Amino acid sequence: MIRLNVNGHDHDVDAEPDTPLLYVLRDDLALNGAKFGCGLGQCGACTVMVDGRAVFSCLTPIALLPGRNVRTIEGLGMNAVQQAFVEEQAAQCGYCIAGMVMRAQALLEHNPNPSEQEIRDQMAVNLCRCGTHMRILAAVRRAAGRGVKS
Amino acid sequence: MTAVLSRRTLLAAGGGLVVAFSLHAQEPKRPGSLKETPSLDAWIRVAPDGRVTVFTGKAELGQGLTTALLQIAAEQLDVAPNRIELITADTMRTPNEGFTAGSHSMQDSGTAILNAAAQVRGLLCDAAAAEFGVAADTLTTADGLVHAADGRAIGYGELAAKLNLHVDATANSPLKDPAAYRLMGTPMQRIDIPAKLTGGASYVQDLRLPGMLHARVVRQPSYGATLLDFDTGPIEHMPGVVKVVRDGSYLAVVATKEWQAIKAMRALAAAAKWQETASLPDEATILDTLQALPVKDIPVLTWQAQAGAPVKRLKARYSRPYLMHGAIGPSCSVAQFVDGTMTVWTHTQGVFPLRAALASLLRLPPDKVHCIHTQGSGCYGHNGADDVAGDAVLIARAVPGHPIRVQWMREDEHTNEPYGSAMIAEVEGAIDADGRIVDWDYAVWSNTHNRRPNIGGLMLQNAALSDKLPVPPPAPIPMPEGGGDRNSNPIYALPNARVVYHFIPQMPVRISALRSLGAYLNVFAIESFMDELAEAARADPVEFRLRHLQDERAKAVISLAAEKFGWSAGKRGDGRGFAFARYKNLAAYCAIALTLGVDHETGQIRLGRVVAAVDSGQPVNPDGIRLQIEGAIIQSASWTLYEQVHFDRKRITSFDWSRYPILRFPAAPDSIDVYIVPRPGLPFLGTGEAGQGPTSAAIANALKDAAGVRLRQIPLSAPAVKTAIGV
Ligand code: FES
Ligand code: FES
Numbered sequence: 001m002i003r004l005n006v007n008g009h010d011h012d013v014d015a016e017p018d019t020p021l022l023y024v025l026r027d028d029l030a031l032n033g034a035k036f037g038c039g040l041g042q043c044g045a046c047t048v049m050v051d052g053r054a055v056f057s058c059l060t061p062i063a064l065l066p067g068r069n070v071r072t073i074e075g076l077g078m079n080a081v082q083q084a085f086v087e088e089q090a091a092q093c094g095y096c097i098a099g100m101v102m103r104a105q106a107l108l109e110h111n112p113n114p115s116e117q118e119i120r121d122q123m124a125v126n127l128c129r130c131g132t133h134m135r136i137l138a139a140v141r142r143a144a145g146r147g148v149k150s
Numbered sequence: 151m152t153a154v155l156s157r158r159t160l161l162a163a164g165g166g167l168v169v170a171f172s173l174h175a176q177e178p179k180r181p182g183s184l185k186e187t188p189s190l191d192a193w194i195r196v197a198p199d200g201r202v203t204v205f206t207g208k209a210e211l212g213q214g215l216t217t218a219l220l221q222i223a224a225e226q227l228d229v230a231p232n233r234i235e236l237i238t239a240d241t242m243r244t245p246n247e248g249f250t251a252g253s254h255s256m257q258d259s260g261t262a263i264l265n266a267a268a269q270v271r272g273l274l275c276d277a278a279a280a281e282f283g284v285a286a287d288t289l290t291t292a293d294g295l296v297h298a299a300d301g302r303a304i305g306y307g308e309l310a311a312k313l314n315l316h317v318d319a320t321a322n323s324p325l326k327d328p329a330a331y332r333l334m335g336t337p338m339q340r341i342d343i344p345a346k347l348t349g350g351a352s353y354v355q356d357l358r359l360p361g362m363l364h365a366r367v368v369r370q371p372s373y374g375a376t377l378l379d380f381d382t383g384p385i386e387h388m389p390g391v392v393k394v395v396r397d398g399s400y401l402a403v404v405a406t407k408e409w410q411a412i413k414a415m416r417a418l419a420a421a422a423k424w425q426e427t428a429s430l431p432d433e434a435t436i437l438d439t440l441q442a443l444p445v446k447d448i449p450v451l452t453w454q455a456q457a458g459a460p461v462k463r464l465k466a467r468y469s470r471p472y473l474m475h476g477a478i479g480p481s482c483s484v485a486q487f488v489d490g491t492m493t494v495w496t497h498t499q500g501v502f503p504l505r506a507a508l509a510s511l512l513r514l515p516p517d518k519v520h521c522i523h524t525q526g527s528g529c530y531g532h533n534g535a536d537d538v539a540g541d542a543v544l545i546a547r548a549v550p551g552h553p554i555r556v557q558w559m560r561e562d563e564h565t566n567e568p569y570g571s572a573m574i575a576e577v578e579g580a581i582d583a584d585g586r587i588v589d590w591d592y593a594v595w596s597n598t599h600n601r602r603p604n605i606g607g608l609m610l611q612n613a614a615l616s617d618k619l620p621v622p623p624p625a626p627i628p629m630p631e632g633g634g635d636r637n638s639n640p641i642y643a644l645p646n647a648r649v650v651y652h653f654i655p656q657m658p659v660r661i662s663a664l665r666s667l668g669a670y671l672n673v674f675a676i677e678s679f680m681d682e683l684a685e686a687a688r689a690d691p692v693e694f695r696l697r698h699l700q701d702e703r704a705k706a707v708i709s710l711a712a713e714k715f716g717w718s719a720g721k722r723g724d725g726r727g728f729a730f731a732r733y734k735n736l737a738a739y740c741a742i743a744l745t746l747g748v749d750h751e752t753g754q755i756r757l758g759r760v761v762a763a764v765d766s767g768q769p770v771n772p773d774g775i776r777l778q779i780e781g782a783i784i785q786s787a788s789w790t791l792y793e794q795v796h797f798d799r800k801r802i803t804s805f806d807w808s809r810y811p812i813l814r815f816p817a818a819p820d821s822i823d824v825y826i827v828p829r830p831g832l833p834f835l836g837t838g839e840a841g842q843g844p845t846s847a848a849i850a851n852a853l854k855d856a857a858g859v860r861l862r863q864i865p866l867s868a869p870a871v872k873t874a875i876g877v
Contacts, residue, residue, distance in 0.1 A: 015407070016389065023409040027364075032356040033349035037478050038560040039412075042807040045478055074349040082347045089339060089773055092781055093212025093528030094346030095479040101347060123815040127807065129478045130212055130528045131784030133818040135777065 002062050006031070007075030017063035022046045024062050025072060033073035033098040037127070044126030047099035048072045054106035054125075073098040081105050084143035085136075092130035099126050104140045108148035116141075178321035182261025183207065187245035188318040193266040194223070195315065196274075200294050200307030202227060202234045204263060207247025208255040209239040209499065210342065212528040213838050214774035215255050217340045219263055221770050225333040226267035226326060228291040229306070231341075239501045239523035249500035249602065251531070251663065252631065253737050253836025260770065260834050268323040270315060277309045328768065328831035335828065337773035342525075354495050354524035355482045359553040362484070363392055364408040365545045366415035368401040369562050370614055372426045372801045373660065377401060377614075381421040385414045394418070395548045398616030402545050404554065412559070428799035431658050437469050437574055441595050443654045448626060450635050450649035457645035458582030460589055462686045465578040468675035470864040472569040472659055472795035474810055479527025480558035481534030481567075485542035487550045492519045496539040497526025503604035504536050508543050510619060511606035519543075530785070532602050532662040533567045534558055537610035540603075544611060564810060565802040566610060569795050570664025571597035571657075573634060575675035585687030587698060590647035594672060596634025597654050598624035601662040610660075626653045627667075631734050637669035637843060640676055641732050642698040659797065666842035669733060670786070671864070673843025674850065677729035678862065681851045691728050691851065692717055703765050704732060706827055707739040711763035714825050715743035723747075724758050725856020729847035733840040739765040739827075740779065740840040742848045744819070748857045753872025755791055755853060757819035762844075765827040767835040775837050776824040782841030783822055788813035790846040794865055 001012045004021075006029060013028050020039075025031045025048070037045025039058045046058040049071040076082060081104050084090075091097045100123065107114060107122045114122070119140050128136065180188055187193070187207075195203045204223045210216045216236050224231040237243055239250070247258055271291060278296035279286035281304060288299050295303045328335075345352050370377075377399035385391050385403065390410030395402040403418055405411035431439045484495040492512065498504040501521035509516040521539075529535055538558055546554040558566070573596040580589040603609050607619040627633035635651035664670075684694035692712045699705050708730050712718070717728065725748070730741040745758035762779050769775055792811050796803045804810035846864065854860045859874035 015409070019409045023407065027407050027409075030358060031349055032351050032353075035355065035479055036557060037480070038807060040560060040806055042560075043478060072349065073347070076348075078344075078348060085347050086339065086343060089343065089777060091212075091340070091343050091346050092214070092777060093478075093525070094343065094352065095212075095477075095527035097346055098349060117816075120815040120818070127478055127812065127814065129476050129530070129785065129812065131781035131788075132777070133784055133813075133815060134780055134822050137815070137818070 090135035196310035460580035507603035568662035677847030727852025
């Protein structure tokens, strides 16, 4: 058993310690937000926050996580970032979007007023194949303009 | 009788031609998919409590289809969109509308629902008229109620309870006056977006059924590889492993949890021994290899007329490599085999054809296979969606009762999906002293663009299973839609032209339909060559296009894009490029103007401002149209600048995003603005693939403007640009 704190709640998880967080979130905790995209740290579809930083849940074994705080899109409620994504209609298929929101959330918590270049550089890790980039950038700018709480 | 008038006859007959010919008194055709599925209740049902259910055989692929269809139904029925339930592609519930592909959904399903909804509303009004004893044309409808002039009102549910909607639609419908539309033509927020932003269960990947197990496949490492030996020893004591499934060279493993299945698959793969053959051609010379393969020649068109004397003649060859769909979420499916019936949750583009393919793969009658469309990651054509359903059913048959969830690994998707065909186009054109094109010769080489499965032989697994089904030969898609020849017929009014499609049956690499099919290369070639001819004629590229066009809607779209871009103000700093196409010459019109800069040190292209204009006929969700065009521009820019499937003599070597890079945020354009030419009341024109072609040529044309080099081979990669510039 490994104890994980996800979105403010403790969970005792029965999984092998090398299991990447992604599979525990999806299979054991039934959370849909983090997605499998590559399992290689190349696409960001699996992005969640650990202790306030954006991480690839596909590469983070749960053995590293006891005592840390994991946050997923389910833990945001419908906050300023998500709201901004709705207002910009920043999704086509949407498969990449939860990861985008989590990376944007982490970015804005650390840098409430990022420049356009900073937004693009930070978001560069996350791939979108539908070409929703302009909407996503607009949503991040919009959320930044409103202030994002951690 | 059928009257066939050749273009030549028409041109030769001159301007004042009056054609009179008789036709059999023909029944007018039902619109859209009502032709194949005429019954009104196949599309719309009204429950006694007034709840409305709308059915479509098309699927949400991330293109916003469900929202647009709801807008249409709500508009014509006068029921709020949030009071309508929409059921999408399901072999037991919805009409069979084939594939959700080719930008056909609005034309087929949108048109069917538009007309069915109007007819249902008409029948409800007739029923109310009888009830109230007044004339139907004195009644109005609003929010699910029929109102009489005297204030009486009656609900749709009450009326529908006495009404038989199991009747065939008529050819004509009492459609609303487009001027009175309140929903169609007005932006509406997508209904699927909130769940996607909050971790709702939106995708087949998110299905969690009771008793569900996870499976992974040890894929053949190369086309046709034979499994010589494998060892289950390493996985026998792994926690959670339930079963190994093997049939010929097909090897899969089932486990309780997903990570357990992945670890077991990797252990099995490490111990598996394969025999591979060097079946792939040399990547370095692939275009020449393809061009040298036997072809079937398909004449596309021949135009002949009087024209000015040619003074300049140009010739060019354009090409594209194999391109990948590259879904962000690898393909996934869940299947469950209970009492001889297979239920399949799938993000296929065609539940009915897939049902046929799976039934033949399983040797089951089609009515024992039930395919339910469930959203997946965007697919952009025929990717791994169907094949992963093949995995799910084969494994589910071996573990009856349990739902089996299979998601491909990244390398499975990258190396097994059917790619978009590499293609070559050769064009020769001549202009006269007035700068008019007087001659045009165009030839295009391509594999098929359609290997979508409707029989088991076309499924990926067939190559691995011991008992193989026959594989049908590849076939070209006939014009006017075309496959490799899609959009090879120029939209420009040219007096003399010959277009031929050299269809290549032999496929060295597994290929199928990729968004816009051959249109991507044909528009790249035609619109690049239009700029080359314009330059030879010392003409402005926009004006040069306009002078060769007769289609007023084409001219309007070009003019709008040029005006919004500020084309007439001339070049300012960066390079600028323009391109235009009407998708398939029968769907949406799209013109694109853009700027770009070139880093002369690296050859890197940096996209600046992009302006697009589009005519989609009657717009339904204008924001959805804009989003589709924005997406097409970015995806096409990625294809055009970066993408190419790599392989050695045995294997596909583009096995992940590091070996097949695509556009990332820093390379996105500075801005994209999409303007819509509204055409109230005109037929819907499919928009999903309209931006693909024009984007590629606008980039090549802007590169020429920026750096003085003309690149004709996609991708316009940084090394290629650097070499061309010669610094
Ligand atoms: S799934 Fe984790 S980075 Fe792609
Ligand atoms: S919206 Fe489809 S991958 Fe980003």
